[in-house]
Amino acid sequence: MTIRLNNNKKFILNIISAAFEIYGICLLPCIGVSAVMHEDIDYFPLSMVCLISLMGGFIGRRMITSSIHQVRPRICYMTTLFTWLLLIAITVIPFYYGIPGYSVVDAILESTASWTTTGIGVYDTASLPMALQLLRSICNWLGGIGIIMVTLALLSSRKFIGWNLASTEFPGPTFLKNDSPFRTDYRKLVGIYAGFTLLQFILLLLAKMPPFAALLTALSNSSTSGLQHINNGVAIALSTPVKIIITVFAFLGSVNCSLFLLGIRRKFKDVLKNSELMFYFWRVVLTSLLITVFIAVSMPERSLFSELGRVIMQVISFVSTSGYIITDCAKWPPACMLFILLQMFIGSCAMSTGGGIKVARIIIALKTVPFSVYRHIHPNSVRTLTFSKKPMKSDYVIRANLFVALFMITYLLGALLLSFDEMGLYDALNYSQAMITNTGTSIGELDAPGLAERFTPFTKLMMCLLMIAGRLEIYPLLMIFFRNFWKSDASV
């Protein structure tokens, strides 16, 4: 039997197969846990999915080889989008058959939330079978760094320049020079990411966390997903050293990972001069200080110093779009909520595991405003905007601003779709934001976050769409609705 496929289709199928193979391998620990814990209900579905993924991936990768050297952007977007959608689809199976009482839509929500690092669950996540909790965390981890990135790093057979492909999944401005061999870079990135996760696991063990919980925490927290397995993300009861470890690694996970590469190359000066990192750092500090001042005014009985520490931890949880609750922020004065809301929109740095609009874009947008005022005064000026002291093309400025606008539009339209469910306007806006920023925690419900049990199936599906849109930075999902996506370059 011969299937006639053109090179592009071969390429897409090849990458998808490879991703499935990796996914299949990652499922093995889950099956192990299931077998050891005698969780009969999820053993069979997990093994089935693992088998299908491994077989399909193995066969697909060897049968469909592509000898493509140049990949068009359209094909890259297709690859990323289809890989993500298919992986989310196949992860639905273990959740659906493994948890009694889950409908298909519930399972889709659970799977999407896991892959997009959103940190929302349908029911109490801690009550799930252990194998499925591990599955959630593994999907968090793969989704955080990006499954395509992991695939590219692990497969030696990819000879093409993977930058185009990786950037469709892991978008945002980089600070790496274009001439650097990206192939070694993404290997290093995945290495750094795995290293951080391992380090966090060991530190958590040293801080006397039980091993399984430490493993789940390390996997989920490195990918800034939140701590769904601990009391639905309410981590107030944890000991202080554990809280500090979690905070540090959530922060590291939300920093632009190209800075770590610069660090490896010992270019520490460049790292410190990076305006995104500086903005990010000062933003955390100033927000924490302001919130502490508000708390000090409204609740004078609290000790300022220890409160500042707690506020910093909570702020990092939100800026990194992890969304776990680490202090009693439900009692904060209402004005603080506005800060948190803003911080969730801005989100973490570009090229990090966090979500949101991304700091780099916000810096550009904030510079655009005085710049456009300046242009009104000096219409004929040739001055351009600068970023990290380098001039930016106007095209670039427009793109960054356009994304900010697109993000706001998607957020508002998302709230419109969610408002079909009979929730209040405040909840609709907050849930839309929690989904599109991949935080998962609605600031309207800070004492018991992250449960989607009461929503209608339609709302749950809309939430899934918003999560995927937020994780892939909207454009890839939007492209499906355009004819150009399905047409080759030649026919446009």
Add this chain to the structure above:
Amino acid sequence: MAARRVINFFGQFMMLLGAFMILPLITALIYDEDSSVRAFSLTILLCVLPGLAVRVFYKASLDELSLRPRDSYFIVTTSWLIASVIGSIPYMLTGSITNFFEAFFETCSGFTTTGATIVNDVEALPRAVLMWRSLTQWLGGMGIIVLFVALMPRFGIKARNIAQAETPGPTVTKVTSRFTGTAQRLYIVYIVLTVLLMIMLLTGGLNFYDSLNHALTTMATGGFSTYNDSIGHFHNNYISWIITIFMFIAGTNFELFFIAMHGHVARAFKNEEFLFYSAIVLIATVSVSVCLVLQGGYEDVWQAFTDSAFQITTIVSTTGYATTNFDLWPTFCQMVLLLLMITGASSSSTAGGVKMVRVLVLLKMIKREIRVKLHDNIVNDVKLDGRKLLPETFTYMIGFVTMYFITLILGTFLVSVTGQGNLITNLTAVLSCISNVGPGLDNVGPICTYDFYNGFSKLVLSLVMIAGRLELSTFFILFSRFFWQPNRV
């Protein structure tokens, strides 16, 4: 800066304001309101005397340094502030509103055609004051400076620059060979429509006073009413529909009327912004009426459609009347209204908000961005009405949208800082002020007022209204260091 000319301008501008106060003065005489007669005659004197003094003793000669484009921003913003301060004097002199910040808020809300009010019982105010309140909206609707330019063409100001700083929307095209002509024609259309609306309202059974007031505030998309329960007071679907239609007209680009008057009716209807605006209004109306029937407890489909059409048009044209309390509507309807508050209506109309043309161009840019992302070597221009848009235009448009959201966030923060109101109240209050709508949701909903805010919040909201009315950049330019040091680049 050509100080002499600027001061002369302000002098004449005050005289113009004084002249318009004759209308409420006449109202006061007709209805025999003594305090109002005193208040308005005193205010007229306050306006005219300095104006005359400047004219006589400090007259600018023609060989004086002429005004530069940059000065127009200063003139426009300052004129609006002056107008708002002077306009609040009658409120205080009649004792209708005693606190200055509140009177200032009310006047800003008038001139910027916002229609947000702090008066809990409107019907208790003197009729002359209500007349003045409606008149401020009518003057602000098309732009007071544009009116000035239309009336006094030979002042030596580049009228076009001024109009660009004041007229809503990114595009002011020259319809006639001289801009003054355009300004005059804009006002002719405006006056004709106002008179037409007044006659229609009279035939609907309203008395002369109510018709005049509502015609003034409808055409300006202002939204002040002489009754506490706004248009809902009349319980009359004919009135609702007349006002709906005229609000829709007030939200369309007024230049289209010229194009139509010159015989190009088909071209006017093919205008992309107009089509987009109509489509949005239609879709919103239909979906909201369906939602009202399904979730909102409406039994009568026609009534649901009437209410929804009225409320959608009043919000999209940033008028802000109310026939029902839409704060009690289902969340979906509220969300639609919230979105329309942001978009606003067409450019070169009397409406506020981001403006349909900007939303349209934004969507086109997103579409182009997707095409370019998919096919990286494609040539793809964004066109509007068949004309290619320059990258320069993009920068301004996108800069405006960003500025709009930043102002919204900053305003919400400043209003929230004093701990009043919840987030939805504060957010919709600022949104409503920046888009010049009037009512928001929750505590500033259609049956509530802005009275509960403290002086600081009221001042912030007043300034946000002016900033929103002057399309943000005209207002924010005054805060740029480059503006005050003209030679610095």
